[in-house]
Amino acid sequence: MEKKPVTRKNIAELCGVSISVVSRALNNSGYVEESKRRKIIETAEKLNYIPQPVAMSLQERRTKQLLYYCKDLSNEYYVDMYRGMCEAANKRGYLVTISGMMEFDRIKDTMVDGIIMPNEDLTSYYMKHGGKNYYLPVVSASYCNAVDIPKSVPLVEADMYQAMDFALSYLNSMGHKVIAYGFPYDRNNRNSRFLAWKNYIKEITGNTGWKKYLLAMNQNEMKDDPRILPFSEDLPEQSIHIEEDFFGKGKLAAQVFMERKLNATAIICFNDEFAIGMIKGFQEMGVNVPEQISVMGIDGTGTRKYLSPSLTTVNMFPKKQGRECANVLIDIIEKKNKRYIVHLKPKLQIGESVKNLHT
Incomplete structure (x- = not known):
């Protein structure tokens, strides 16, 4: 026995x-x-x-470890967030472990004190598939997207709708009026960046004309490319662990833009990596950026400065978002004041990828 x-x-x-x-x-x-x-x-x-460390973790919250559940480590934004988490956690005596391959039903047995999710979609999926019944506290990064989360989760919010407004206002000030949008998903995706751009472009092109200026990378337009995934509101199980190829989609979007022969003078991209891919795609086709077409990103990751021309973007301060996620979660673990929403303000970061049409 x-x-x-x-x-x-x-x-x-x-x-x-x-x-x-x-x-x-x-x-x-x-x-x-x-x-x-x-x-x-x-x-x-x-x-x-x-x-038994697992039991001690669940009962006493004494592991001093946080789990950052991130499926997409090829995304520089999420990597910058992780750097910020580590900085904040280290100052308060905690470690941050990272995983994107662990099945959700195993998280409840993990030796951590709490979980940080990189976006609202993954948070919603996690909470709907068992997370709402787990003891471990959860904090999520947020981007002002309309997502149903079945249980109250503290959010550290980067206002992407405002970021798009900043980008559009800046391009307008530089003389650009007809502005396309490089988007890595299906047009049915209710992303806040997309909605802000759509509200702007519809005033210029009308209720249906805006669609040709949306460079959406979806299976309807790119059926034969294995990098293009269908959009699903339910985030299907098979797509949980797939890394996004934003750079590759950006290069494809540059090709689509040229094929459509659009009269837009500028393009705002979903994120910096998508924008860098577009610029590289244009350069490979012999199209000069910004002389022939201006390109902007949204993120503020460090990779933008290594591009020539340097990318103009809206900085969302991903490291700061990561720091706030860690601090909010540790406050919950240590039973300090609980903050349900932390707002982060974006800031324009000017590079060389936008042409001034007034000169």
């Missing part, structure tokens, strides 16, 4: 004390009379007591 593991209850019964006294003695936390402490430790050693 398999021998049962020794528990703190067993030690408490042998030492004639409560389980809480045993816990304080073994964790070296709180007052325990010295004679009782020595007896408890000696008994634990004699019985070869091995603590």
Whole structure:
């Protein structure tokens, strides 16, 4: 017969004390009379007591580890967020582990004190598929997208709708009026960046004319390219762990733009990586950026400065978003003031990829 593991209850019964006294003695936390402490430790050693870290994590939140659940480590924005999380967590005595391949039903048994999700879509999927019943607290990065999350989750929000407004206003100030949008998803995706651009372009092109200026990378337009995935509101199981090829989609979008022979003088892209892909795509076709077409991104990741011409973008401060995610989660773990929404303001970051049409 398999021998049962020794528990703190067993030690408490042998030492004639409560389980809480045993816990304080073994964790070296709180007052325990010295004679009782020595007896408890000696008994634990004699019985070869091995603590169960998972149980300790769930009951006492003592692992000092956070889980960053990120399926897309090719996305520089999410990597910058991780750097920010590590900085904040380290200052408060925590570590941040990272995983995007772990099945959701295994998270409840993981030796962590809480979870950080990189976006609202993944948060919604996680909460609908068991997360709302787990003990571990969750904090999510947010981008002002309309997503149904079945349980209240604190959000650290980068206002992407405002970021698109900043980009459009800047391009207008540089003389650009007809502005296309490079989008890596299907037009049915309710992304806040897309909605802000759509509201703008419809005033110029009308209720249906705007569609030709939307460079959406979806299966309807790119049926034979394996990098193009269908959009699903339910985030199907098979797409959970697939990394996005924003750079490749950007290069494809540049080809689509030239094939349509659009009269737009500028293009705003979904993110910096998509924009960099577009610029590279244009350059390979002999199209000069910004002399022949201006390109903007939205993100503010460090990769933009290595591009020639340097990318004009709207900085969403991903490292700051990561720091705030970690701090909000640690505050919850340590039972400090709980913040449900933290707003981050974007800032225009001017490079060389936009032409001034007034000169």
